Amino acid sequence: MIRLVSGPIDVAGLISAVADPEHGGTALFLGTTRRETERRAVRGLEYEAYEELAVSEMEAVAREAERRHGARLAIVHRLGTVPAGEATVGVAASSRHRDGAFAAAREAIDELKARVPIWKLNVYADGGREWSRGS
């Protein structure tokens, strides 16, 4: 399951999407907005995506991690305004054993951050706003 969503991430749905009776381990990663960044209070984050390419890149990231680790992957990223304290991205990975599940989830979130065209706007409590620069 690969999705961009506009509301809260359904974590139970994310986990059940990778359920497999042959898989003995499931790992879940949630990225959550922090209340503060660089000692400046954050009111919320706004995410924007180049949706067509973001979906195909998320699918590629999931397929690669699945192949490398014998895993099943589900990735959901939230778009629009996300209040502080809520999840912005969720990655679930299941594999036969825990090592594969952890490794696949780790690889998928790292790859997502490196190559999926989604951008984050920090909206500060003091009214300021600033796009995060990717690397």
Add this chain to the structure above:
Amino acid sequence: MGRRVVAASGTGGAQRVALGRESGEADDAGRISVAVRLFAELRERAGVDRARVTLPDGSPASAVWAALPSPLAGQAPPRSLAFAINHAWAHPATPLHDGDEVVLLLPGSGG
């Protein structure tokens, strides 16, 4: 699951059809018309999210920057600028064709 806001495919195809209908705009002098989309910081700096630019036939993707609406065109292109043509990553030297959709992208910061 939360509300799905994107179909994984379909919208892009519809856009390509729409762009194809406009491709007759290319004139006889060997010029092509391409659709440009901008997101996030680049969109805000340009003041528009879409533009149509006309370039000499065979121009590379990297030539789009200088044809963008001001004030972006007058500035040096960011070192990290990347390109997508028709929803796939593309090398800056990739030649453009009439009716292509080009997206100029800064590195993402999702997650």
